[in-house]
Amino acid sequence: MTETTPFTKTPGWLDWHAGPSKPRFKVPVGAVDAHCHVFGPGAEFPYAAGRKYTPCDASKAQLFALRDHLGFARNVIVQATCHGADNRAMVDALNHSGGKARGVATVRRDTPDAELQALHDAGVRGVRFNFVKRLVDFTPRDELMEIAGRIKRLGWHVVIYFEAVDLPELWDFFTALPTMVVVDHMGRPDLSKPIDGAEFELFVKFLAQHPNVWSKVSCPERLSVSGPPALNGEQNAYRDVIPFARRIVETFPDRVLWGTDWPHPNLKDHMPDDGLLVDFIPHIATTPALQCKLLVDNPMRLYWPEQS
Numbered sequence: 001m002t003e004t005t006p007f008t009k010t011p012g013w014l015d016w017h018a019g020p021s022k023p024r025f026k027v028p029v030g031a032v033d034a035h036c037h038v039f040g041p042g043a044e045f046p047y048a049a050g051r052k053y054t055p056c057d058a059s060k061a062q063l064f065a066l067r068d069h070l071g072f073a074r075n076v077i078v079q080a081t082c083h084g085a086d087n088r089a090m091v092d093a094l095n096h097s098g099g100k101a102r103g104v105a106t107v108r109r110d111t112p113d114a115e116l117q118a119l120h121d122a123g124v125r126g127v128r129f130n131f132v133k134r135l136v137d138f139t140p141r142d143e144l145m146e147i148a149g150r151i152k153r154l155g156w157h158v159v160i161y162f163e164a165v166d167l168p169e170l171w172d173f174f175t176a177l178p179t180m181v182v183v184d185h186m187g188r189p190d191l192s193k194p195i196d197g198a199e200f201e202l203f204v205k206f207l208a209q210h211p212n213v214w215s216k217v218s219c220p221e222r223l224s225v226s227g228p229p230a231l232n233g234e235q236n237a238y239r240d241v242i243p244f245a246r247r248i249v250e251t252f253p254d255r256v257l258w259g260t261d262w263p264h265p266n267l268k269d270h271m272p273d274d275g276l277l278v279d280f281i282p283h284i285a286t287t288p289a290l291q292c293k294l295l296v297d298n299p300m301r302l303y304w305p306e307q308s
Helices: 060-070 088-095 115-123 142-153 163-174 198-209 239-249 274-284 288-303
Strands: 032-036 075-079 101-105 124-130 155-160 182-183 215-216
Touching: 032 060, 032 288, 060 075, 060 088, 060 163, 060 274, 075 088, 075 288, 088 101, 088 115, 088 124, 101 115, 115 124, 115 142, 124 142, 142 163, 163 198, 198 215, 239 274, 239 288, 274 288
Parallel strands: 032 075, 075 101, 101 124, 124 155, 155 182, 182 215
Antiparallel strands: none
């Protein structure tokens, strides 16, 4: 591709790790990677004209190969912001997964009911609302609330992506949503602040007061201040994230999910080894019972309730 091609990757963005290690931690049978994406390929599934970034291609075949390499049984594929409300790449992956993947879509106010039903039939079970300003443009809250009311009829949930500093402003809207609510990446806490500080305590309060709210304890590579493992093979990667994630897992064991976030969009400082991300799990879910809830029971209950 030339630099003038519409699908030239955003400068500085790293490609996904081409040779992830084999995890030392063996995930339980039936484990679900509950947060991952597919990007394009752009030649087959063009990226949205109004996107904030252009990714590297990351196909369904590459995602499913990673799933098998890491030892997972299933995936939950979350619609990428670079595809906007064109869910075709995600749906194509669901259709080729042999029933091993479910999806989280992006929809608009003008998405017809027939399209929502088609998404449901393909395996979509949620819709994502993104409040990270650098990634998406503002969508009026009345439009989002209308969408939430429509997808409730299908039994879907709402996935919310925001940053911790914005929770006070968003609290009333989030608590008014009529569906189950799943928070991406613990609401992106600022790890330079204490675990018992006001900001993270507010997030814990948010979960404690609202039993319909779940949290993903994923993306230590995005949250960490201490950073990735050293080149000498240190296994305790992203160690500063551990107490935050462990607190959520141990306090709300029936409402937590975990995912790789492959292919790790918008990372520019380092690209994580997905095998080491799996080895992070026993540091935050420290018993077999907690690991089974995090990786099997909870995602199955939310995304495959008919099989759980």
